[in-house]
Amino acid sequence: MKLNIAVLPGDGAGPEVTAQALKVLKAIAMEFNHVFNFTEGLVGASAIQKTGIPLPEETLDLCENADAVLFGAIGNTSYDLDPNAKIRPEQGLLGLRKSLGLYANIRPVIAYEELLNKSSLKKRQIKDTNILIYRELTGGIYFGDKVLSDDGNKASDICEYNRFEVERITHLAFKAAQSRKRKLALVDKANVLESSRLWRRVVQELTPQYPDVTVDYLFIDNAAMELIINPRQFDVILTENMFGDILSEEASVIVGSIGLLASASIGEKHAMFEPIHGAYTKGANKGIANPIASILSAAMLLEHFGLDDEAALVREGVDKSIKLHITTPDLNTKYDHITTTKVGDFIEDFINNPDETNLN
Amino acid sequence: MKLNIAVLPGDGAGPEVTAQALKVLKAIAMEFNHVFNFTEGLVGASAIQKTGIPLPEETLDLCENADAVLFGAIGNTSYDLDPNAKIRPEQGLLGLRKSLGLYANIRPVIAYEELLNKSSLKKRQIKDTNILIYRELTGGIYFGDKVLSDDGNKASDICEYNRFEVERITHLAFKAAQSRKRKLALVDKANVLESSRLWRRVVQELTPQYPDVTVDYLFIDNAAMELIINPRQFDVILTENMFGDILSEEASVIVGSIGLLASASIGEKHAMFEPIHGAYTKGANKGIANPIASILSAAMLLEHFGLDDEAALVREGVDKSIKLHITTPDLNTKYDHITTTKVGDFIEDFINNPDETNLN
Numbered sequence A, B: 001m002k003l004n005i006a007v008l009p010g011d012g013a014g015p016e017v018t019a020q021a022l023k024v025l026k027a028i029a030m031e032f033n034h035v036f037n038f039t040e041g042l043v044g045a046s047a048i049q050k051t052g053i054p055l056p057e058e059t060l061d062l063c064e065n066a067d068a069v070l071f072g073a074i075g076n077t078s079y080d081l082d083p084n085a086k087i088r089p090e091q092g093l094l095g096l097r098k099s100l101g102l103y104a105n106i107r108p109v110i111a112y113e114e115l116l117n118k119s120s121l122k123k124r125q126i127k128d129t130n131i132l133i134y135r136e137l138t139g140g141i142y143f144g145d146k147v148l149s150d151d152g153n154k155a156s157d158i159c160e161y162n163r164f165e166v167e168r169i170t171h172l173a174f175k176a177a178q179s180r181k182r183k184l185a186l187v188d189k190a191n192v193l194e195s196s197r198l199w200r201r202v203v204q205e206l207t208p209q210y211p212d213v214t215v216d217y218l219f220i221d222n223a224a225m226e227l228i229i230n231p232r233q234f235d236v237i238l239t240e241n242m243f244g245d246i247l248s249e250e251a252s253v254i255v256g257s258i259g260l261l262a263s264a265s266i267g268e269k270h271a272m273f274e275p276i277h278g279a280y281t282k283g284a285n286k287g288i289a290n291p292i293a294s295i296l297s298a299a300m301l302l303e304h305f306g307l308d309d310e311a312a313l314v315r316e317g318v319d320k321s322i323k324l325h326i327t328t329p330d331l332n333t334k335y336d337h338i339t340t341t342k343v344g345d346f347i348e349d350f351i352n353n354p355d356e357t358n359l360n
Ligand SMILES: CC(C)[C@H](C(=O)O)[C@@H](O)C(=O)O
Pocket: A074, A075, A090, A093, A245, A276, A278, B191, B192, B221
């Protein structure tokens, strides 16, 4: 297969982890005789620094013409601490999501047997957790009108959804549930929000089309609690943009490190793959950022194009790195000095030579 | 002291748990020679059933003329599952908060030594956790304009804040931090929301007035994770309405049961005290609802009027009930059949006779 992949390393630890995912994709291409062409583009704070804007036209063109986008991370503490900044790295990411129409953000949360003891949660609480979060990604309060009054004393954001936006991701979530444990949980705040009531109405209306799927309804506050006390009750979680942001990052506590969580963002025409962690500015350039989330995002990219054997091999490599404790310090207390690069190298070696790779 | 207390038991398990808090307050009045007058009012689904509306004029009058409100819980699954209902129990609670001007919702999250093993989290992770959440309660997306288009295909909610609303609760939170570990964490989503940037700006501007307090800034997604992996980092958390709703319910996992979390809602003229748990419809009228959150809300009521010795005695009673496993099934695996009423009776007995109360 021939794929043109736009690569946007972004900010902070983004470039380091993306470099490992690239290594892995290159090894896969070699091993399976694919042609993957990679072209880099600027985004986020690093794009602002070089071009003045977080999403240069050139980058958007690149992504629009690519078969897929591999995204690193964006964000920078100096912007976080400046509420007056008009130009912000996040606009790069949000602009991409919107322009590419990436309405469904899919975030798997799977507890690794070997890492159960790394979680803040008790082992018996999380063993066998396997959740797939469907987060709506191009609507809601992220994209509604934002107003700051002229005197700076009043600010507002609109959370808006229309039926079409809710329907398309709801269908995807139902279909995903059908191929899994046939359970769908809608998370909203329908006891307070009009937009949440639209979600609830649409899900109720579509439910008869998926008679084999059981549907649960949770309010976001309750879901934030249930996700911790009983994560195994969930199969597919469907939710709007902001609630999905919160729940998916919270869910990282189950797997032991946010450095493990990958995601796919899917639209009608485009697809982007990115770790759910942010730029991790304070850990950048120290070789300590976990590349597994980025590598697993690359695996999701492969799966998106039906390259299931290829993805399986990547996942095996990740499993093996975890089993052998070839992991960055967020997970590893056994060996010192296992760097971001070393984890990438290990998984690359494994792909080249699945039967012989060990720590060396 | 003479206090007129409006009592709104509400829905589901609200009446059962409120009855226990009343018992406790009556015992305190007796013991300390206070005069507490209690007058009951209707609210929520039970008010809708009897009067057609969730917050009858009479109830509002009662609360406006009372020194304090003791609130049970509202909500009912049949409304939750009907996104088309125009009249909803929650309007009763939200109407009260708004009409009484209860802008600061204060939710303590304290890990009981004896209950550390009840938490989903590992003991060493949560030991000594003591967080005070200041949740803004009369603004944000709860109260902004809500629109449903005529054809029902588009819905929106506005999240709006003005400087005054943010300032007044920020001052309260800073002051609380000064009397504690002098740490304040603002939780927002300032990398995306204009309203969050107003919060961040106001907190930054007021910080110099509280030079002894260290201020941290967290995004809500990150905070939802940090609350679980390192809850001890937090002292006072300040946040807007919706994020406070999510974080405080999530925080219940630390203490082992949402049936333990109390709250005070404070305004310029009024104050209301309520458990943070909801109506718990499926556990209602079975004698299994934990009354401790309601009883601790009564303790917060006493503290609000400077009755610190009285509140301390209530807390001692609660501590003792926990130590002796006189608790409802959410916490208790030692004894069978310890009902809601039995827990209330025990704490009442303790207040009447602090030195001699034991399980009988
Ligand atoms: C960086 C930020 C804008 C982004 C979001 O909130 O969507 C991130 O937290 C994520 O989850 O991808």
